[in-house]
Amino acid sequence: MSTSESQQVTIVVTGASGLVGSAIKQVIATEPLDSPYGRRRGERWVFLRSTDGDLRDPAQTDAMYAKYKPVAVIHLAALVGGLFNNMRHNLTFLRENLLINDNILWSAYKHNTKKVISCLSTCVFPDKVEYPLTEAKIHLGPPHSSNFGYSHAKRMVDVQNRAYKEEFGCNFSSAIPTNVFGPYDNFDLEDSHVIPGLMHKCYLAKKNGTPFIVSGTGKPLRQFIYSLDLAKLFIWMLREYDSVEPLILSVGEDEEISIKEVADAIVREMGFTGEYRFDTTKSDGQFRKPASNAQIMSLMGGFKFTPFDVALHETVKWFEENYDGARTGFKNSATEGKRAQPKEPEPTPPSSPRADSKALNAST
Ligand code: NAP
Ligand code: GFB
Numbered sequence: 001m002s003t004s005e006s007q008q009v010t011i012v013v014t015g016a017s018g019l020v021g022s023a024i025k026q027v028i029a030t031e032p033l034d035s036p037y038g039r040r041r042g043e044r045w046v047f048l049r050s051t052d053g054d055l056r057d058p059a060q061t062d063a064m065y066a067k068y069k070p071v072a073v074i075h076l077a078a079l080v081g082g083l084f085n086n087m088r089h090n091l092t093f094l095r096e097n098l099l100i101n102d103n104i105l106w107s108a109y110k111h112n113t114k115k116v117i118s119c120l121s122t123c124v125f126p127d128k129v130e131y132p133l134t135e136a137k138i139h140l141g142p143p144h145s146s147n148f149g150y151s152h153a154k155r156m157v158d159v160q161n162r163a164y165k166e167e168f169g170c171n172f173s174s175a176i177p178t179n180v181f182g183p184y185d186n187f188d189l190e191d192s193h194v195i196p197g198l199m200h201k202c203y204l205a206k207k208n209g210t211p212f213i214v215s216g217t218g219k220p221l222r223q224f225i226y227s228l229d230l231a232k233l234f235i236w237m238l239r240e241y242d243s244v245e246p247l248i249l250s251v252g253e254d255e256e257i258s259i260k261e262v263a264d265a266i267v268r269e270m271g272f273t274g275e276y277r278f279d280t281t282k283s284d285g286q287f288r289k290p291a292s293n294a295q296i297m298s299l300m301g302g303f304k305f306t307p308f309d310v311a312l313h314e315t316v317k318w319f320e321e322n323y324d325g326a327r328t329g330f331k332n333s334a335t336e337g338k339r340a341q342p343k344e345p346e347p348t349p350p351s352s353p354r355a356d357s358k359a360l361n362a363s364t
Contacts, residue, residue, distance in 0.1 A: 008044045008351040011238070012070040012254025014055060014104065015077030016047030020119065022184035022342050023227035024074065024234055029345035036239075037232045046070070047344070053343075056096055056108040061103035074234055075104050078154075083146055084215070085191035085283040097153035101251070105160050109170055116172040117237050120159070120246060121240040122223075122291045123293030124176065125148050132253040132292040135176070135246050144286040158246055165244045165261040174246040175237055178291055181312065182227030183318035184340065188329035195224065195312075198263055199319055201330060202270045211275040215282035218260030223250050223291060226311035229303075234301060248292045251305050259284075265309065269316045335338065 025047050031038035038047060046068050053060040055077050079096040079268045086093055101118060110114045125133045126141030138158055143151035157174050164170035181195040187199055205212035233249045241247065260278075267276060290314060297303065306314075319326060325340035327332045334340065 003199055008042055008348075009071040009351075010044045010046055010068050010210075011070050011074070011076045012046045012064070013076060014048050015075070015119075017049035017339065017341060019082065019180055019182060019185040019227050020074060020230060020234070021047060021049075021076045023182055023231035024076075025345065026183075026342040027228060027231040027235060029112050029343060030286075033348060037235045039093060039345060040351075041349050042349050047247050047347055048077075056340075057101055058103050062110070063106045063114065065107045070113055071103065072238060073108060073113055073117070074238060075101075075116055075118040077104075078119065079150075080186070081191050082193040082197060083283060086147035086150055087283065087330065090147070092149070094149030094153050097150060099155065101157050101160065104170060104190070105157075105164060105226065107171075108172070109164060109168055114171060115238070115242070116170075116232065117241075118157045118174045120157060120176045122173050122176055122178045122248070122289050123286070124151045124155045124158075125289060125291070127286060131288075132290045133248070134292050135248055135295055138246065144289075146283065146285050160245050161246075163289070164269045171242055171244075173237070173241065173244055175234060176246050176248045176250075176291070177230055178223040178248075178289075179227050179252040180225055180227050180230055182315050183322070184267070184326075184342070185227070185315070186326060186327045187319060190331075191329065194222070194259060195262060195266075195315070196319075197279060199270070202263075202272050202319050203319070203323070204277075205240070205274055206270060206272045207295075209274060211277060212272055214276070215262045216259060216276050216278065216284040216325045217280050218258060218263060220259050220284045220286070221256040221288040221290070222259070222262075223253070223256055223309060224255065224262075225233065225249065225251055226306045226308075226312075226314075229305050229311075233296065233300075241299070247296050247299075248291045248293055249296060250291045253290045253292050255308075256288060256290050257308065257362040266316070268313055269309075 053064045054063050127144040129137050161172040165173050185196040186192045187196040187200040202212050322340040
């Protein structure tokens with residue numbers, strides 16, 4: 001190993017080919033070195049996907065830790081899907097995510113990884129609980145039945161984190177984002193979340209002169225966070241947050257919007273003028289799940305979120321420009337291994353021995 005390599009600490013991001021991981025990769029590649037959301041001198045960021053190792057498998061997970069010896073892990077890898085995918089596959093979502101999360105945390109402990117931030121979701125909260133959702137309410141009742149498999153698997157990470165801390169003193173925590181959207185999302189017509197799903201449906205309706213059909217009544221309310229904003233909040237957590245208590249990563253609870261407002265915004269942004277209707281035979285899922293971001297905002301001292309319309313504009317633009325390399329569920333460049341991906345960040349210079357160097361180091 002060269003001297004510069006030996007001075008480096010490694011941060012691994014699992015699930016980095018997905019929506020959130022691609023955004024972290026892009027922020028890390030483009031924010032200036034040593035800036036609040038940029039790389040720090042002496043850090044090596046490793047962005048992994050399923051072809052680098054199947055994290056459902058304990059041996060492959062352990063081999064990943066042995067290979068990279070990460071000082072910290074941002075753990076995003078998961079079986080992820082929208083309402084309809086979850087409703088069809090509650091057992092698969094439960095099993096795969098339980099396996100992945102258990103392997104990641106057990107190997108992190110065995111390899112003495114100093115910090116792990118795992119990703120949950122606001123669907124982990126009880127279906128029936130007083131709003132707004134806050135970090136203290138995760139375990140106060142059963143989650144919504146539509147996604148009970150995924151929700152229980154993700155909830156369990158919070159239990160695991162507390163048990164690892166109690167028994168072994170580990171610094172494992174979790175982030176709880178609301179519904180995320182942005183470039184590099186999964187735009188599958190059936191299995192994706194609402195924004196990428198509706199963008200793809202509207203794109204095809206415009207192209208083929210067919211009706212644009214939105215599932216459900218359009219009345220449910222959701223909070224949405226732009227993936228590039230979420231990426232910055234994750235990087236902040238990695239640098240600054242060392243508590244086992246989970247943190248909700250969201251826009252404010254007053255920023256709920258209806259599915260109809262989302263569909264209207266997509267229609268406007270895509271310039272669609274054809275027939276547009278709701279299929280009320282399809283499920284609405286949970287009616288609302290407003291989450292409070294008060295905790296992270298008080299810790300960060302504020303954060304400027306990208307306005308919804310600006311983020312939607314950027315996402316539509318990315319989707320239209322990258323249709324062939326996007327995850328559309330169709331046979332395209334993405335399925336032939338030429339999936340659109342952000343470029344790799346440049347290597348960072350080695351850390352300097354100066355006292356003001358802020359690289360995440362082994363004593364973190
Ligand atoms: P995504 O786009 O579907 O990406 C999932 C990532 O996980 C991909 O990199 C995938 O690798 C990897 N992966 C899946 N199964 C794996 C396995 N068995 N072994 C190794 N890697 C595996 O998901 P995302 O939307 O970015 O979600 C990232 C995290 O945010 C997840 O933990 C999710 O639960 C959470 N989250 C997402 C949302 C949302 O609205 N999207 C909301 C709240 C929370 P390949 O690309 O190689 O398959
Ligand atoms: O993004 P979504 O699937 O997630 O949104 P959830 C579902 C809402 O959008 C429901 C409506 O009210 C649907 O009726 N909708 C309308 C559509 N058209 C579509 C469409 O084409 N596709 C989809 N997917 N929905 C997921 C959970 O719930 O949220 C996951 O199931 C995860 O576990 C994720 O936590 C963040 O907010 O309902």
